[in-house]
Amino acid sequence: MAKAPGTKTKSKSSQSVPPRPRTAIAVVIMAAGKGTRLKSKHPKVLHEVGGKPILAHVIATAEKVVPARDVFVIIGHEAERVREAMRTTGVNFVLQAEQRGTGHALMVAREALSGYDQIIVLYGDAPLITAETIRRVSEFHAAQKATMTLLSADLENPYGYGRVIRKGARGSAEVQAIVEEKSATAQQKKNREINSGVYAFDGPALYQNIDRLSTANPHGEYYLTDMAAVFHRAHKKVVAIKTADAGEVLGTNTRAEMMMLDARLRLAKCRELLEQGVTIFYPHTCVIDSDVEVGADTIIEPFVQLLGKTKVGADCRIRSYSVIGNSILGDGVTVRPGTIMEDSRIGAGAVLGPYSHLRPGSEVGEGAHVGNFVETKKIKLGKGSKANHLTYLGDAEIGEGVNIGAGTITCNYDGVNKHQTVIEDGVFVGSDSTLVAPVKIGRGAYIAAASCITEDVPADALAFGRARQSVKEGWARQQREKRKQR
Ligand code: UD1
Numbered sequence: 001m002a003k004a005p006g007t008k009t010k011s012k013s014s015q016s017v018p019p020r021p022r023t024a025i026a027v028v029i030m031a032a033g034k035g036t037r038l039k040s041k042h043p044k045v046l047h048e049v050g051g052k053p054i055l056a057h058v059i060a061t062a063e064k065v066v067p068a069r070d071v072f073v074i075i076g077h078e079a080e081r082v083r084e085a086m087r088t089t090g091v092n093f094v095l096q097a098e099q100r101g102t103g104h105a106l107m108v109a110r111e112a113l114s115g116y117d118q119i120i121v122l123y124g125d126a127p128l129i130t131a132e133t134i135r136r137v138s139e140f141h142a143a144q145k146a147t148m149t150l151l152s153a154d155l156e157n158p159y160g161y162g163r164v165i166r167k168g169a170r171g172s173a174e175v176q177a178i179v180e181e182k183s184a185t186a187q188q189k190k191n192r193e194i195n196s197g198v199y200a201f202d203g204p205a206l207y208q209n210i211d212r213l214s215t216a217n218p219h220g221e222y223y224l225t226d227m228a229a230v231f232h233r234a235h236k237k238v239v240a241i242k243t244a245d246a247g248e249v250l251g252t253n254t255r256a257e258m259m260m261l262d263a264r265l266r267l268a269k270c271r272e273l274l275e276q277g278v279t280i281f282y283p284h285t286c287v288i289d290s291d292v293e294v295g296a297d298t299i300i301e302p303f304v305q306l307l308g309k310t311k312v313g314a315d316c317r318i319r320s321y322s323v324i325g326n327s328i329l330g331d332g333v334t335v336r337p338g339t340i341m342e343d344s345r346i347g348a349g350a351v352l353g354p355y356s357h358l359r360p361g362s363e364v365g366e367g368a369h370v371g372n373f374v375e376t377k378k379i380k381l382g383k384g385s386k387a388n389h390l391t392y393l394g395d396a397e398i399g400e401g402v403n404i405g406a407g408t409i410t411c412n413y414d415g416v417n418k419h420q421t422v423i424e425d426g427v428f429v430g431s432d433s434t435l436v437a438p439v440k441i442g443r444g445a446y447i448a449a450a451s452c453i454t455e456d457v458p459a460d461a462l463a464f465g466r467a468r469q470s471v472k473e474g475w476a477r478q479q480r481e482k483r484k485q486r
């Protein structure tokens with residue numbers, strides 16, 4: 001990017017101040033569990049909500065709080081699949097080969113986390129948590145000089161969550177214990193203040209005391225939540241801070257919970273786009289993934305899907321039933337109903353559909369048209385070129401101002417190999433032509449309708465590739481008369 005004149009890359013001060021000693025903070029994300037309640041062969045944290053894996057949301061949020069090198073993901077169940085899926089994020093992985101509970105997960109990470117003053121814990125199955133909330137927990141923890149700080153929330157239906165048992169008077173920040181659903185008394189189950197699974201720990205204190213956890217509970221696991229009682233007994237300060245938005249701590253233990261979070265994320269995405277000047281009719285019918293970008297004054301009609309890393313420019317209109325994945329659309333593009341597009345690039349002002357199928361590698365130039373029942377794959381269609389009806393264009397380089405008639409086919413496959421078709425600027429391809437690749441049509445040439453073109457056509461030539469028409473005068477009448485005589 002160009003720099004403003006006079007801007008220096010670094011300000012080199014001669015009397016530089018020594019760096020202030022700061023707290024080293026690590027974020028740990030627990031993602032080793034199986035997710036038994038989902039009844040799935042896939043690891044829980046790789047299930048998708050809002051168009052990407054649950055764990056990818058948590059990692060992205062963690063990276064807003066600390067750099068990737070200070071993020072540690074605990075993996076176990078299907079560890080290699082999880083590691084592979086998250087490899088590009090640059091975070092660290094710690095293997096918990098046997099999953100003996102959330103407390104055990106942190107025991108396994110002891111070595112990786114030694115040297116951090118503060119350890120923030122997130123659960124890999126709760127994707128809505130925000131960076132602001134994590135920072136609030138971290139700062140509250142520091143301000144309170146606490147040993148353990150947990151984020152709590154008041155839930156309408158607290159069933160299944162650990163309950164926060166506060167110390168003494170109501171309104172006290174201090175916590176005595178966290179009681180899991182299965183171990184809670186009837187009285188404790190009425191408590192709607194739940195443990196979210198977001199914590200800040202004093203690093204050294206955590207590892208001096210973590211071996212005091214036991215497995216004396218209904219699951220026979222080391223519960224990280226029991227650290228509250230462990231610290232409380234050791235007269236160390238445990239505090240809770242309540243989230244303002246109980247929605248952000250929701251977990252995904254069941255498919256139903258997962259789909260609720262998916263709907264929430266997508267509506268939130270629509271709201272964000274509306275905020276940025278995009279019109280979305282009936283937003284609850286649209287499926288827009290978290291990483292999608294859309295420019296202002298673009299109109300999105302009902303039942304549109306914008307998926308993956310799709311970027312749509314400004315002033316576009318995306319009409320109903322279009323499904324657009326990982327594609328880049330310039331400004332002022334019109335996508336008519338029912339257009340399917342994957343890994344494609346569309347120039348400004350282009351018009352697509354209805355019912356066009358743009359397969360990976362389709363590059364449509366500025367102001368070009370791709371019409372109904374046209375399929376494209378690995379092609380370049382130049383500026384202002386038109387393929388409006390019933391056509392297959394694959395492995396082709398098509399110049400500017402080209403007209404591709406209805407029913408044109410690039411015969412790109414000989415049963416073994418794929419071959420290239422080149423159509424230069426200003427070519428006119430008549431309807432129902434078959435272009436047998438490899439073949440090249442020179443600049444400004446004409447292809448007569450219904451031609452089968454097997455040889456290169458020079459620039460400005462006219463090529464016919466069809467049988468000459470013959471006419472038998474009176475033939476039809478004679479046939480009719482013969483039939484009558486029988
Ligand atoms: C946990 C908390 C509960 C809290 C709830 C919030 C405990 C004991 N309970 O319950 O207080 O209200 O989360 O959602 O912590 N995991 C590992 N290794 C293990 C076990 C679990 O990495 O050995 C991971 C899981 O993959 C998951 C997370 O830890 O991402 C939480 O485990 P889960 O079994 O879902 O705990 P909950 O029963 O939901």
Ligand code: CA
Binds near residue numbers: 123125251252253
């Ligand atoms: Ca959970």
